[in-house]
Structure formats: C-alpha cells, structure tokens
C-alpha cells in the first residue's frame with residue numbers, strides 16, 4: 001500500500017492539462033517496460049476535461065494506442081450510446097480521436113433490453129478475469145486507475161455508507177446511487193486497490209472537505225476516497241481550491 005502524495009495546480013484547467021501530460025507519460029513508460037499499457041477510466045467533469053486535454057496533446061501520438069487496454073472503474077447503467085454514460089463521454093473526448101484497438105476497449109455493460117445490473121456486474125468481472133495474467137489473481141494489471149472525487153468523498157460509484165462496501169465480488173451493481181442515475185456498475189475498493197497507480201483527481205472548492213477528510217485519515221465507509229491506494233503509488237492531483245483543507249504534512253509535488 002503506497003503513501004499518498006499530493007500535487008496541487010493553480011486551477012482546474014491547468015490541473016486537467018497536468019494530469020493529461022502525466023497520463024501520456026505513464027502510458028509511454030508502461031509500454032516501454034511491458035510492451036503494453038492499461039488504464040482504468042472514470043466519469044465526471046474533471047475526467048472528461050483530462051481526456052480532452054490528452055486528445056489535444058501532440059505527445060499523444062507517441063503512445064501506441066493499439067496496445068492500450070482501456071477499462072472503466074464505474075459506469076452509469078444506461079442504454080448503449082447514452083450521452084450520460086462514462087464510456088460515451090470518454091469516446092467523444094478521446095478514444096474516437098486516437099487509433100485504439102477496438103478489442104482492447106472494455107466498456108461496462110449497458111442497460112439495453114432490460115439487462116439486469118447484477119448480471120452485468122458479473123459479466124464485467126468475467127471479462128476482467130479473461131484478461132488476467134496467467135497464474136495471477138482474477139484481474140489484469142492496471143498501470144493507472146483514474147478516479148474523480150465526489151463532494152461526499154465517493155470514488156467511482158462507491159458511495160459513503162453504501163452496501164457496496166461489503167461486496168466481496170470484484171465488480172458490483174450499485175442501486176440507490178445518490179448521484180444520478182440511480183443504478184450503476186462499479187469496481188469495488190479492493191479491486192481498485194490492485195492498480196499499480198491510483199490517481200485521485202479533484203478540482204473545485206466543493207471537493208475540499210472530502211479531500212481534506214480523506215487525507216486526514218477518515219474511514220473509507222464514511223469517505224470512500226480515503227480507502228483507495230495503488231500498490232505502487234497513490235497520487236492526489238488537485239487544484240488549489242480542492243486542496244484548501246489538505247493536511248500540512250503532505251509534501252507538494254510539482
């Protein structure tokens with residue numbers, strides 16, 4: 001489990017640009033080391049801003065996108081192509097602009113045809129297991145897993161005080177989400193924590209309380225962002241407004 005590091009950028013635009021540059025470097029480093037790279041995406045405004053910033057980076061073309069596996073940490077359980085789906089937003093902001101291998105893009109199931117969210121969660125867990133490295137756990141290697149942070153401290157679709165905290169399976173359906181839509185699919189915290197690097201990206205004063213609580217050691221059921229960490233690195237990427245309550249002990253990276 002890695003100790004959290006904090007990097008603060010002046011505003012949300014500079015934050016998105018900085019995260020985008022870090023993401024390109026991370027993918028290049030992974031490809032140099034492993035011949036491929038895997039990233040787990042999330043939803044929300046700051047995530048979409050990061051994807052757009054990656055698409056606008058000339059350096060994006062240095063990434064061999066045909067050797068990047070794209071997974072999702074969570075998804076809004078909506079029909080395929082719904083503009084509110086995290087997959088739809090990631091494709092529009094980035095994936096449609098780079099030469100990915102369609103077979104290496106792994107969206108979470110959609111709600112079409114009256115699909116059952118629990119069955120959809122099980123299907124995604126099975127897809128993850130099929131991609132697992134032989135002889136390892138039932139999960140592929142995640143080089144970087146990106147998360148936004150909700151005002152209530154949620155990450156992916158793991159919400160405070162929600163039964164999802166007590167789910168033993170790697171992927172869970174979430175009903176009664178306080179953030180619309182009410183039904184979602186999410187990786188559980190233990191699954192998130194298998195990632196080599198976990199990045200929590202938050203901008204805006206409305207995130208400052210949750211960010212401060214998480215870094216001050218709140219419990220994960222109360223503040224789910226407090227319960228995530230990478231096996232190699234846990235990076236909080238913030239703008240100044242979201243960093244307002246970060247405990248003084250955290251060294252600031254630039």
Ligand SMILES: O=C(O)[C@H](O)[C@@H](O)[C@H](O)[C@H](O)COP(=O)(O)O
Pocket residue numbers: 042043044045046047074075076086147148149150151154155156157179
């Ligand atoms: O489905 C979603 O919306 C995301 O998975 C969710 O976890 C999001 O990342 C946070 O709510 C932060 O969203 P903002 O960046 O828009 O505040």
